[in-house]
Amino acid sequence: MNRRDALKAFAGLALCPLCRPAFAAEGAHWSYQGATGPAKWGDLDAASKVCAIGQQQSPIDIIAPVKAQLPPLKLGWAKSADTIVNNGHTIQLNFAEGSTLTLGDRKYKLLQVHFHRPSEHLVAGRSFPMEAHFVHRADSGALAVLGVLMSTGKPNAAFASVVATMPAKEGPPVKADASFNPNDMLPKKLTYYRYSGSLTTPPCAETVEWLVLTTPITVAETDVAAFAKLYPMNARPVQRDNRRYVLVSG
Template sequence: MNRRRALKALTGLALCPLCASAVFAAEGAHWTYEGTTGPDNWGDVDAASKVCSVGSQQSPIDIIRSIKAQLPPLRIAWGKTADTIVNNGHTIELKAAKSSTLTFGGGPYRLLQFHFHRPSEHLIRGKRFPMEVHFVHAHASGALAVIGALMAAGKPNPVFSKIIATMPMQEGETVKADPAINPNDLLPARLAYYRYPGSLTTPPCSETVEWLLLIDPVQVADADIAGFAKLYAMNARPAQNANRRDVLRSG
């Protein structure tokens, strides 16, 4: 997951679901995806980001094996539009409609925003996909749940095409989202998923995330992947050590 906005709490602090700006990056910290400020050095960004280097439940991971389990279905009740699109310097992010929720056994979790990575952050048995979209949800308790959808090259996805056509080109620029951008249409038809406990995939790397990675990828056009790459050719954290965490699989 990606964000430059302020985090005003120490690593592991419960996160306010109404404060989308608090979900991701350490306040005032500068980090990138390469060089001296890249992933190998995120733990040195500031005190709040130390867990990036010392944490034991970091994300993303390579899902090599999984355990079939009776997991609750993902009950998605998202609005059919997005609010705004911002180029935040690390990715393209869309703020969600306020009424959008997710439940999976408990909840509800409110959808805060969704954003994109190229290539995919999660791997499946060593395979990396062209892109991945993360739908970030927060519970009133401060717990986070992120639905990840892997993106494969194939037939065009009209919603992703619209995002690429209208995304801001300048860092820090925010625009009103086109009404045709329906986040529901960025999901595959089947909502079977992998589940494991993990972290944010950007500083401060807080280990407060329930990961729900969809098994089936969603298809998008090669041209749209290339369009995103003009802004962000690479914005994916390398796979982290699974540290014997069990990955459960529904369906």
Template sequence: MRLSTLLAAGLVLCVNATWAAGPAQWGYGGAQGPAHWGGLSPDFTVCEQGRNQSPIDIRSAVTAKLPPLRTHYTSGPATIVNNGHTIQVNFAPGGILGLDGEDFELKQVHFHAPSENTIDGRSFPFEAHFVHADAKGALAVIGVMYETGAANEALAPIWAELPGQAGPVRALSQAVDAARLLPATMGYYRYSGSLTTPPCSEGVRWLVLKTPLTVSAEQVAAFERIMGGPTNRPVQPLNGRLIAE
């Protein structure tokens, strides 16, 4: 199967509600946890055999002349879903990330507690992944870290409508301005990785922002109560990959 097809399949897994029972169930603990994903389905073998897996511990980055990130996100209607693995907000078309001379459209943002990527061995209490796709289905993900502190006002309207149980996609009552969900300073680390959930497809361009945002302990606790436990895949071997900054 072509890489673009695999990545597009992975995006569908992320974007569409996956709350209904399926042939290959996975989770974050026990026999369905990350250590076993590769054996749960033939479609998940990359989770075990892949050499460019995410998340990673970001350290010893190579200094490079990375261009500034160019984002043009718009405010508009959005939907929300508890897919049994995370809370995900799906955006209307129009948000753009310019990267490598291409336009990647913002598809969705979802969350993990604690963070999946770590920086110099440091885990953060919360992480957001902004998933983008180009016209061929290739993916680019912006990772945003959160420190415990003041409540995050940009997240507050979303948190007011968090689905308490896994279920279908539903519309949010307020428009979402995706630009407000990003920090003002956009310095970043870059590496080549994968989806952090099955099928763990590789070829994903990862852009992890250096500047964390704040989130209140209550906001994190509300997410954790709904999800019922940690929602992070452990960091994966670097296998010789370079991290640029």
């Protein structure tokens, strides 16, 4: 393991609050507004300093991506989730062992999916009503997050089942609806943008290989509205790209 991967492994294991299935987040309290909002995350505690001074922060506005020969996304996801939780920042579904993402010669395990409103990533300045983040971790501790942009239109059965069963208040995880199939939250075409970035929540560790699908899925506007009753805004503003290249698969 090289030095960069070793640093990612340590940070990914220790500094990924949204990777934890428990509803009680560790560390300093943070939010999306006010005195503990995104502009203040870097001042919350020493572990979150990178939120303010990091050079590879996420999300970003994806502008003029460079076309490249990227490895295909090979997804081996189960057709169900284990638990669902309202963790005080979003709605999250956790997965049992066995679901994987293979990217080139590296394999990642699917840990969880959570949701942001509106989308955290922009594409050429365009925002989307929501965005789903499927969080994966390799045995080394390196993280890969698959971002799925969500537009309104035709209903999506998987997201509808999330909305129908999501806990209204913060609390411990409960059993997920057996009808939820994460594979149904993917577009048919799995072309993607790829760049190196960070967690989009404190401590903002720069440990993430971002894989944002180029094709949005559609979900019912009523389901977005139902999610918005719990979380009307839980998205970090876009960060400076600092001349990072964003690649796009053909």
